[in-house]
Amino acid sequence: MAKDSAKGATEARISTAQRIEIALLEDIAIGALEPGQRLEEVNIAARFDASRTPVREAFSRLTAQGILVQGERRGVFVAQYSREELSQIFEAMHEIEAACARIASQRLNLLTRAEILSAQAECIAAAESGDRAAYLRANEAFHQAIYDATGNPYMAEIASEFRRRTGPFRAKKFARREDLIASAKSHQALIDDIFSEDSLTAAQGMRAHMTASFMQALKAN
Amino acid sequence: MAKDSAKGATEARISTAQRIEIALLEDIAIGALEPGQRLEEVNIAARFDASRTPVREAFSRLTAQGILVQGERRGVFVAQYSREELSQIFEAMHEIEAACARIASQRLNLLTRAEILSAQAECIAAAESGDRAAYLRANEAFHQAIYDATGNPYMAEIASEFRRRTGPFRAKKFARREDLIASAKSHQALIDDIFSEDSLTAAQGMRAHMTASFMQALKAN
DNA sequence: GTCCACTATTTTGTATACAAAATCGTTTGT
DNA sequence: ACAAACGATTTTGTATACAAAATAGTGGAC
Numbered sequence: 001m002a003k004d005s006a007k008g009a010t011e012a013r014i015s016t017a018q019r020i021e022i023a024l025l026e027d028i029a030i031g032a033l034e035p036g037q038r039l040e041e042v043n044i045a046a047r048f049d050a051s052r053t054p055v056r057e058a059f060s061r062l063t064a065q066g067i068l069v070q071g072e073r074r075g076v077f078v079a080q081y082s083r084e085e086l087s088q089i090f091e092a093m094h095e096i097e098a099a100c101a102r103i104a105s106q107r108l109n110l111l112t113r114a115e116i117l118s119a120q121a122e123c124i125a126a127a128e129s130g131d132r133a134a135y136l137r138a139n140e141a142f143h144q145a146i147y148d149a150t151g152n153p154y155m156a157e158i159a160s161e162f163r164r165r166t167g168p169f170r171a172k173k174f175a176r177r178e179d180l181i182a183s184a185k186s187h188q189a190l191i192d193d194i195f196s197e198d199s200l201t202a203a204q205g206m207r208a209h210m211t212a213s214f215m216q217a218l219k220a221n
Numbered sequence: 222m223a224k225d226s227a228k229g230a231t232e233a234r235i236s237t238a239q240r241i242e243i244a245l246l247e248d249i250a251i252g253a254l255e256p257g258q259r260l261e262e263v264n265i266a267a268r269f270d271a272s273r274t275p276v277r278e279a280f281s282r283l284t285a286q287g288i289l290v291q292g293e294r295r296g297v298f299v300a301q302y303s304r305e306e307l308s309q310i311f312e313a314m315h316e317i318e319a320a321c322a323r324i325a326s327q328r329l330n331l332l333t334r335a336e337i338l339s340a341q342a343e344c345i346a347a348a349e350s351g352d353r354a355a356y357l358r359a360n361e362a363f364h365q366a367i368y369d370a371t372g373n374p375y376m377a378e379i380a381s382e383f384r385r386r387t388g389p390f391r392a393k394k395f396a397r398r399e400d401l402i403a404s405a406k407s408h409q410a411l412i413d414d415i416f417s418e419d420s421l422t423a424a425q426g427m428r429a430h431m432t433a434s435f436m437q438a439l440k441a442n
Numbered sequence: 443g444t445c446c447a448c449t450a451t452t453t454t455g456t457a458t459a460c461a462a463a464a465t466c467g468t469t470t471g472t
Numbered sequence: 473a474c475a476a477a478c479g480a481t482t483t484t485g486t487a488t489a490c491a492a493a494a495t496a497g498t499g500g501a502c
Contacts, residue, residue, distance in 0.1 A: 013493090015455065017281075041484075051457045053274075056485090060238075060278050064285035066378075074464070074483065092375040095324075099316040154313040157287075158379055234463095236485065262454075272487045277455090295453060295494065445502085452495075458488085465482075472475090 017054035020044065021061055028067060028078055029167040030133075035080035039068065066165055079165065086169060086221065087214070093162040094210040097143075098203045100159050104149035105194045105202030112149035113195065119145045120187050127180035135180045136171060142187060146194065170213065172220040179216075186212060238275035241265065242282055249288060249299055250388040251354070256301035260289065287386055300386065307390060307442065308435070314383040315431040318364075319424040321380050325370035326415045326423030333370035334416065340366045341408050348401035356401045357392060363408060367415065391434065393441040400437075407433060 024044075027033040039059070041052045048055070059076050062068040069079045081089060104112070119142040126134035143163060147156035163170075174180055186209055193205025245265075248254040260280070262273045269276070280297050283289040290300045302310060325333070340363040347355035364384060368377035395401055407430055414426025 017455080042482095052484090053456055053458090057277065057281050057455090060281040061285040064282040088373045089375050091324075091373055092379065095320040095376065096317070096379075099320070103312075103316075152309045152312055154310050155316065158313065158317075238485080263452095273454090274486055274488090278485095443502105446500090448497105448499085450495105450497075452493105454493075455491085457490080460487080461485085463482105463484075465480105467478105467480080469478080470476090472473100 015054070016048070016050050017057040020048050020050065020054055021058040023048070024058060024062060025067065025164065029136075029164065029171070031168055031171050033078050035078050035168050037078045038071075038075045039077065040075065065161060078168070081169070083218070083221075086166075086217070089162070089166060090210070090214040090217070093159075093166060094207060094214070096155070096159050096162060097210050098206045100147050100150050100155055101190075101194055101206035102199040102203040103152065103155065104146050105197050105199050107151050108149060108195065108197060112145070116142070116145045116149060116191060116194070120184070120191060123184045123187055127177070127184040130177035130180065132174055132180065135174060135183070139183065149194075166217070169217050169221050173213075173216040175220070236275070237269070237271050238278040241269050241271065241275055242279035244269070245279060245283060246288065246385065250357075250385065250392070252389055252392050254299050256299050256389050258299045259292075259296045260298065261296065286382060299389070302390070304439070304442075307387075307438070310383065310387060311431070311435040311438070314380075314387060315428060315435070317376070317380050317383060318431050319427045321368050321371050321376055322411075322415055322427035323420040323424040324373065324376065325367050326418050326420050328372050329370060329416065329418060333366070337363070337366045337370060337412060337415070341405070341412060344405045344408055348398070348405040351398035351401065353395055353401065356395060356404075360404065370415075387438070390438050390442050394434075394437040396441070 024033065024039075033039070041055050041059070044058075045052050045055045059068060063070060063076065067079060068076050071077055119138060122138040123135065123142055126138045140163065144156070144160065147159045150156060174183065190205050190209045194202045196202065245254065245260075254260070262276050262280070265279075266273050266276045280289060284291055284297065288300060289297050292298055340359060343359040344356065344363055347359045361384065365377070365381065368380045371377060395404070411426050411430045415423045417423065
């Protein structure tokens, strides 16, 4: 009965394969694993003190999501994109984010407004203290709050997927404290557009935000 | 040198896991595997005369794509959606398809126009002969041709993914020959809108097409 | 007769073993 | 000296074995 009441509420028992998948995702998001880097099954297995089997399962799932790619020859690699490919991925993400903003603006309620504002407050706090890692987390939470405000988990999921794929490239642009503050300020304008509840304004606000984000990502990559 | 010149041009050597993944996808698209149906590793392994290992790999990739879902208890199941969930998936798909149509309308060229028209010709032929399986294939090729016309493989990929996920639910609506002909006719209007090269017209045309598609899917499910 | 508990069976998750394919290095021939 | 080919080593793909968890089935007690 009280078997997992002590632990986090909904924390189900986690398999080794899932643990590896989550850890690899985190490493890629943080930048510990860089785009283009090769991942060998045996290395990863050793690192997690597991056999190759769960590692292969994690690789399968991550390649299916486009986070990892199989090279033409041996090995699995952290996905790496040329300038051209990056532009295409950002274009796709930009379309989805704009759709999310538009839908969210039409369905805002007290809760979703509060959660967007709350996430933004964390962004500002992290930006002012110059805590890069905290800002990266808060920034993701902010965008996630917008996705959630659509009330559509499928839209939210694909938007998140694109964020995971572009994470390593966006992360590089947050080098200095001013970058964080500028980003947080950009959020404020975006919030105004979405909270206007005018869907066109919301979508255009998000397009502007994403275009700026891509410009900076291009500079940093 | 001539090691695979006899076979299909780009057909690389395929692993058992990939073979199983493709076959399962096909079965789900066709309807041989119905939403909600449970898949047991040993059964599938026996069917493909393989061990559980490649089956598990295929399951991993398919669950990562949302084609299969892990039940809360045992087993992996073909994804099944409630009326509400189906509406959310179609909403998301509808947004992405509209974005594809808009972008495609801006980037049309001789080749992409030709391929859209060619796919539509196949749709008409299949519809008139009342060949349901052929129409399903041609219909997918038609939409794929529009995705490809965006020139953005990432947009194309997510659009395809949603099509795969909704395949079983859309397939049911093509019961009679008239359904096929009506669908092909609807394509014609859509082509006109996209070929207008007015992005707003193209997006609205696709929205109309998708809305109609969802209405029929709802009736059939 | 119903409910609970205990056991048995099924099923999943992980490890290991083995075979095949590919890369790398060395050697040999021209 | 350079190229080609052969062999050795690494790495992947698949099979099998084993352990743990969950469900189902059976029996017993009230």
